Amino acid sequence: MTATLITPPATTPAHRDSNVRRWLAAYTSSMLGDNVYYMALSWAVVRSASPAQVGLVMSASALPRAVLMLGGGVVADRFGPRRVVIGSDAVRCVAVLAVAALLFLTSPGLLPLTLLALVFGAVDAVFVPAVGALPARLTGTDQLGRVQGMRGLAIRFAVVVGAPLGGLAVAAGGACAAFTLAGLLIAVSVPLLVSVRVRDLAKEPGAAGTAWSDLRAGLRHIRRHRVLAPLMLAIALGDLGFVAPLNVGLTLLADRRGWGAAGMGWVLAGFGVGAGAASLLLAVRGRLARAGFVAGWTITAGSVAVGGLAFAPSLAAAVGTALLVGLLTGLSGAMCGALLQTQADPAHLGRVTAVSSLISLGLTPLSMPFTAAAIGAWGLGPVYVVSAGVCGLGGVVALVTPALRRAELPG
Template identity: 75%
Template sequence: MTDTLAPQTPAAGERPAHRDPNVLRWLGAYASSMLGDSVYHLALSWAAVQAGTPARAGAVIAASALPRALLMLGGGVVADRLGPRRVVIGSDAVRCAAVLAVAALLHVTRPGLWPLALLALVFGTVDAVFLPAVGALPARITGRGQLARVQGMRGLAIRCAGVLGAPLGGLGVAAGGAPAAFALAGLLIAVSVPLLVSLRIRALPAEEGAGGRTGDGTEEGTGGRAGGGRPGVRSDLVAGLRHIRGHRVLAPLMLTIALGDIGFVGPLNVGLTLLADRRGWGASGMGWVLAGFGVGAGAASLLITVRGRLPHAGRAAGWAILAGSVAIGALGHVPALAGAVAVAVLVGLFTGLSGALCGALLQTQADPACLGRVTAVAGLVSLGLAPLSMPFAAAAIGAWGLGPVFVASAAVCGLGGAVALCAPDLRRAELPG
């Protein structure tokens, strides 16, 4: 029987993710948290610019990156030890309290940049445990056959938060300045907490019936599952890294993700701004190109959500990365705005599709007991290493021009697709159905 693109039929007794109240509660919590995060970033940028020089404001906005990168791997260990739901609840509670505290402080006084810098550091530190836990949580709320669909739903939530966050933050600033925008962000994050508390957590496969996790919403840590003792944090981290290195799918998948992100981040974040400026499109033109990218990425997420899975997932991810890399290279050579928007739709479609497939493969291939650590490594690659390409991209554009740098970035991205297609186990990897 040949594979088709018909919607996935769930396994016996397994409810489709988009009809599962448990998954929908998670989706509501995640969407609310991401929306609050988007509003927070706008409020932080606005408040920092109003309180200091542009250089100092930029330092404040970037302050969260360092603790997030330094602590991310340890955050994966925490997520696996304490359980992802518990960590996400605690993280959102801390973020909510911190944002509301700064909102109250800004409402009664003008303290300068120090509370904003402290808030950014708190967010970066909390993100280091929040992001791995968020990545590990889907596997605990639904069956393996629904994880691809959940990745699509997650992508839709991210796109919606990106579209709605800036206008909501702007309304908050217009209504009451930075304090009102921060308060709105805190309230949106707060909405996620009761929804997360109500989630029912599934047992890990190796712990079914062992009392480690139950279906009544309780959750215990996983530390020391093998060997009867509880190893140290360092041992847990080393075990997670060994799990990735020795896995025939995860090891090339991590390299694929790294090359794809490094090749993608520079053109989108630095190259697009310079491209819009040199082509005379202005800020509005750049906004249209970004909108095209968002439409394409949203369409890819919707496709995964509706279909539930795609056949030959590893192969499809590799070809999607290659197609996306061609579109990235073409974007730097399109003279007209309409053409650039059309190419950006293709970039978003192919990169969104490959991202969802890679995320679903990561979820289904990793040992559930190590999923926080596996997600932490992927997050460190995307949020720690990939942004380092931006200053190099800017310097290269100044030296060689836009076209060659877009082509070089496309080549790096394309290498990720080549890895996926040349690694036999990754190429043959399938999503459960």
């Protein structure tokens, strides 16, 4: 069974489309709520648990998200991404506000916080694939590059504003106030999403399969696709070599160089500015020619910049390097995301997004404890160089695969 989008005769530019703007407002509000939620959860757990318990509760979302992510892609494709996103945000809103009410009325201990983390992880498993599949139903394929840039800007805005907003809520009324704010921000997204119009899929007649057969069909679609299969490999290698150095590696680097938490914050700010600039570029231009070629070279160049972080002679040099890392990896990430959106059969887009999200959110974070142990054994320089090499292999895959190298965004 195949499916194609019913494309209107002319597509309104995404940034001028009120329907896309409503979706963007809903997505931004939901992401702000996410960031405030994580701030509230970490504060609530720290106030009532040992360090080991803090780690367990904060990581409780990861397991259900990783285990259920592929199934979440099937759900998104079967029931429609808009319906799934609305339901997911509604469940998250109710769960967060329920915990806020418990904190207001009593001191419930760790159990409700752990259950909340587990619920968030399980809901994320369907929310993330649905969010990835939704833009293709909002606008024409020629606007998906611009939408990817707009989505990247929303994520950066939520990260920059959400954490301080959560901190202010905690300072004003403790974890209860922060959870309440998070729930209200997520709630704002629901009526906005209800008002969003989506385009239908034109499907050929065929019998509906089981969930397992749907999952296998989605994986088969990726495996047999001339662009998607190497693109997934490039994303996996790029993330595997990038995630750990920019998380646990950066913390150890700042500690050993004596930059402290403030210095690490400046380096992360440089990365955020670079990544935001890449998203802005794509949001303004709408598309870049030779998208596959650009993705390959920016992954490769970004890997060199990642390796260079360990050898930055000063904090200022590290901030400048991080800005370059953000610009290059932000651009490659936007190109890869836009290619996923435009190359995948729309009927499989939830499952395609689930696979790429599982790589980024479920598998590559597992490299962080190994990276930390390797840095302890061999030092920062060698580990950063090896990580950069793994990341660079993703660019090589993109450049040596003809179909991916020549892939273009519609426009």
